[in-house]
Amino acid sequence: MDAVNPATGAVIESYEEADDAEVEAALAASQSAFEEWRDVPLREREELIANAADVLRENAERYARLMTDEMGKPVEQARGEVEKCAWACEYYAEHASQHLADEPRASPAGTEVYTSYEPLGPVLAVMPWNYPFWQVFRFAAPYLTAGNTGILKHASNVPGCALAIEEVFEKAGFPEGVFQSLLVSSSKVDGIIADDRVRAATLTGSEPAGRAVAETAGRELKKTVLELGGSDPVVVLDDADVAQAAETGAWARCQNTGQSCIAGKRFVVHDAVYDDFLDAFLDEIDAYTVGDPRDDQTDIGPMARRDLLEDLHEQVVRSAQAGADVVRGGEPLDREGEYYPPTVLTDVPRDAPVAAEETFGPVAAVLRVDSEEEAVEVANDTDLGLGASVWTEDRARGQRVAHRIDAGCTYVNELVKSDPRVPFGGVKDSGYGRELASDGIREFVNRKTIWVN
Known part of the structure; x- marks a missing residue:
C-alpha cells in the first residue's frame, strides 16, 4: 500500500x-x-x-x-x-x-x-x-x-x-x-x-x-x-447579496481543491442577477493561487490521484461537447503533479455531466433560471440530496425556499458545512x-x- x-x-x-x-x-x-x-x-x-x-x-x-x-x-x-x-x-x-x-x-x-x-x-x-x-x-x-x-x-x-x-x-x-x-x-x-x-x-x-x-x-x-455523494445546488435569488454569494460560493466550490461531498457544485442563478453574479464569481476564482500545497499561500493544490483528475476532465469535455461553454480552466495544468485549475462552465444543458453528475474537483456549473419556482425545480433535479444553500436578503424567503429543497441540510446565506452542534447527513442517493x-x-x-x- x-x-x-x-x-x-x-x-x-x-x-x-x-x-x-x-x-x-x-x-x-x-x-x-x-x-x-x-x-x-x-x-x-x-x-x-x-x-x-x-x-x-x-x-x-x-x-x-x-x-x-x-x-x-x-x-x-x-x-x-x-x-x-x-x-x-x-x-x-x-x-x-x-x-x-x-x-x-x-x-x-x-x-x-x-x-x-x-x-x-x-x-x-x-x-x-x-x-x-x-x-x-x-x-x-x-x-x-x-x-x-x-x-x-x-x-x-x-x-x-x-x-x-x-x-x-x-x-x-x-x-x-x-x-x-x-x-x-x-x-x-x-x-x-x-x-x-x-x-x-x-x-x-x-x-x-x-x-x-x-x-x-x-x-x-x-x-x-x-x-x-452530493451535487449541492447554490441557489442565488434575484434579491441576493451578489458579492457575498459569489465570494462564499467560489470558496464553497474550491476549498479542498473541490474534493468535497458538500462543495457547492451547481450554481442556480436568477436571470436578474446572473451577469453580475458570474462576473463576481469569476473574479473570485481568478484570485485563487494554485500551487504547492505545502506553501501557506496556496489556495488550491493538486487533486488526490491521477484517475480522479482524468475522470473530472472527462466530465468537463463531455459537457462541452453537449453544448456548455467553458469560460475558465478546462484543461489539466502542464506541470508536475495532479493539478486541475478552477473551471467554470456556463450555458450548461441540464443533462450535461457537470449538471447531472457529481463533480469531485474544482469545476462549477452555472445555470440560469427565470424564477424562484424554476430555481427550486433545478435544485431538486438530481438523485442526490446532501446539502444546499440559498442566497437572498429576505430571511423569511430563504427559509421558505430552504424547506422546498430536497437535501439533508440547507443553509441560507452560508456555505454548507458539517458542525458538531447540528446533525449532518443526506437524503435520496x-x-x-x-x-x-x-x-x-x-x-x-x-x-x-x-x-x-
Missing part, C-alpha cells in the same frame, strides 16, 4: 497490508476491549476524548503536513481540519452525558420507565481520503464516547493518516483495542462486516460503495449509517442516518426501554 504525493508523484512510504491473521486479531481485540470499555463510566470516556483534542493540537503541524503530503490538501486548510477534529472531541467531552442521559417516559403511578442509551459493540468505519482526519473523528468522537469500539478501514491512499489517528487515541490514553486502524483493501470489507463481532458499520464515500456496504450489512441485519450532535451519538446505541414496577 503506497502513499504517493500527488504534488510530485513521488512515493512517500510503502505500508504492508494486514493479512487475514491480523484482521482476525484486530476483530478479537475490538470485541475484547468492548467488554470492558462499555463499563467505563461515561465521565471517564469524556475525559479521554478531551485528551484526544489535546493530542491533536499538540501535533497539529505534523498531522497537517501528513495530510498535505498524502492527498494534496493545502497545508493551511489541513491545519484547520486538525482543529475541527479537536473541536468535535471537545464537543462530545462536554455534551455526551447530556445526549446519553436516561430519558424518562410516561408510565403508570408507582412505576419507573425510561430509555437507556447503551453501546452496541465494535463498529466498522469505512472512510474516504478527502478529509482524512475529519471524516474519521466525525464517527470516532461520538461512537467511542458512547461506549462502542471502532475499527477503521481508511482509504488506501492515506495509510499514514490512518496510523496517525490510531496514535492520537493511544496517546490520549484510550485502552488497547478501543480504536484500531486496519490497512486492508476494499475486498476485505464484506468479510469484516459479516463477522459476528462487528455490530454496525458506517461509510462515507461514493454511492456504489455505500450500496455495497448496505447490501452486506442488510443481509446480516446490522445497522448502518451512510454519507454518500446521498445516504441515510445522521452524524454529529445528539443524533449522531445515538445512531449506534441500543435504545433500551427499562420498566420498573
Whole structure:
C-alpha cells in the first residue's frame, strides 16, 4: 500500500497490508476491549476524548503536513481540519452525558420507565481520503464516547493518516483495542462486516460503495449509517447579496481543491442577477493561487490521484461537447503533479455531466433560471440530496425556499458545512442516518426501554 504525493508523484512510504491473521486479531481485540470499555463510566470516556483534542493540537503541524503530503490538501486548510477534529472531541467531552442521559417516559403511578442509551459493540468505519482526519473523528468522537469500539478501514491512499489517528487515541490514553486502524483493501470489507463481532458499520464515500456496504450489512441485519455523494445546488435569488454569494460560493466550490461531498457544485442563478453574479464569481476564482500545497499561500493544490483528475476532465469535455461553454480552466495544468485549475462552465444543458453528475474537483456549473419556482425545480433535479444553500436578503424567503429543497441540510446565506452542534447527513442517493450532535451519538446505541414496577 503506497502513499504517493500527488504534488510530485513521488512515493512517500510503502505500508504492508494486514493479512487475514491480523484482521482476525484486530476483530478479537475490538470485541475484547468492548467488554470492558462499555463499563467505563461515561465521565471517564469524556475525559479521554478531551485528551484526544489535546493530542491533536499538540501535533497539529505534523498531522497537517501528513495530510498535505498524502492527498494534496493545502497545508493551511489541513491545519484547520486538525482543529475541527479537536473541536468535535471537545464537543462530545462536554455534551455526551447530556445526549446519553436516561430519558424518562410516561408510565403508570408507582412505576419507573425510561430509555437507556447503551453501546452496541465494535463498529466498522469505512472512510474516504478527502478529509482524512475529519471524516474519521466525525464517527470516532461520538461512537467511542458512547461506549462502542471502532475499527477503521481508511482509504488506501492515506495509510499514514490512518496510523496517525490510531496514535492520537493511544496517546490520549484510550485502552488497547478501543480504536484500531486496519490497512486492508476494499475486498476485505464484506468479510469484516459479516463477522459476528462487528455490530454496525458506517461509510462515507461514493454511492456504489455505500450500496455495497448496505447490501452486506442488510443481509446480516446490522445497522448502518451512510454519507454518500452530493451535487449541492447554490441557489442565488434575484434579491441576493451578489458579492457575498459569489465570494462564499467560489470558496464553497474550491476549498479542498473541490474534493468535497458538500462543495457547492451547481450554481442556480436568477436571470436578474446572473451577469453580475458570474462576473463576481469569476473574479473570485481568478484570485485563487494554485500551487504547492505545502506553501501557506496556496489556495488550491493538486487533486488526490491521477484517475480522479482524468475522470473530472472527462466530465468537463463531455459537457462541452453537449453544448456548455467553458469560460475558465478546462484543461489539466502542464506541470508536475495532479493539478486541475478552477473551471467554470456556463450555458450548461441540464443533462450535461457537470449538471447531472457529481463533480469531485474544482469545476462549477452555472445555470440560469427565470424564477424562484424554476430555481427550486433545478435544485431538486438530481438523485442526490446532501446539502444546499440559498442566497437572498429576505430571511423569511430563504427559509421558505430552504424547506422546498430536497437535501439533508440547507443553509441560507452560508456555505454548507458539517458542525458538531447540528446533525449532518443526506437524503435520496446521498445516504441515510445522521452524524454529529445528539443524533449522531445515538445512531449506534441500543435504545433500551427499562420498566420498573
